[in-house]
Amino acid sequence: MLTGNEVGKWIDARLTRSAYRLELLDRYDADSERQAFARFLRGEPSAAERRPWLDRIRAETEAGILNQRVHVLSTPLTDYLRFEATWGYAHNAAAGEDIRIIDLSERPAPAGLPGCDYWLIDDAHALVMHYDDAGRFIGAEPVSDAELPVYQRAREVAVAVAEPFATWWARHGKEYRAA
Secondary structure (H helix, E strand, O other), rough: OEHHHHHHHHHHHOOOOOEEEOEEEEEEEOOHHHHHHHHOOOOOOOHHHHHHHHHEEEHHHOOOOOOEEEEOOOOOOOOHHHHHHHHHHHHHHHHHOOOEEOOOOOOOOOOOOOOEEEEEEEEEEEEEEEOOOOOOOEEEEEEOOOHHHHHHHHHHOOOOOOOEEHHHHHHHHHHHHHH
């Protein structure tokens, strides 16, 4: 099982064309986000600690690497998802990431999605992410070549039915930005 630092190295060693992420949780409890999340809940402005990640997305976009993410969620949004949309997705999308939403309050879950978060790198390497019930990262496991088609098909389905974040947020954001 890979640790958080090992996940980044695993992705970096394989990434040349595309990185896709499926997210299913309503909350992720990451040490690196706790202070920012607390500031968000207090109504403070976004801070600069995300700048390295946004710079990375911009650089990868300029280099022709496609970064995609689909988050399967339901409204009303949890406080964490409001934070993720406002301080994360809005800025990530502006930096070049293709972010999409499958809102289960508006449509049923598409068939074929796995019951776990995962990364798909260059359409050739999948990494299943494991979290505990509180959304804390436990570890990640590379997927065998035999299992890879499951994650490739799931990506195709999710991207095809998901709504672009900007469109979804234009319909829902006003409900959550002021909350």
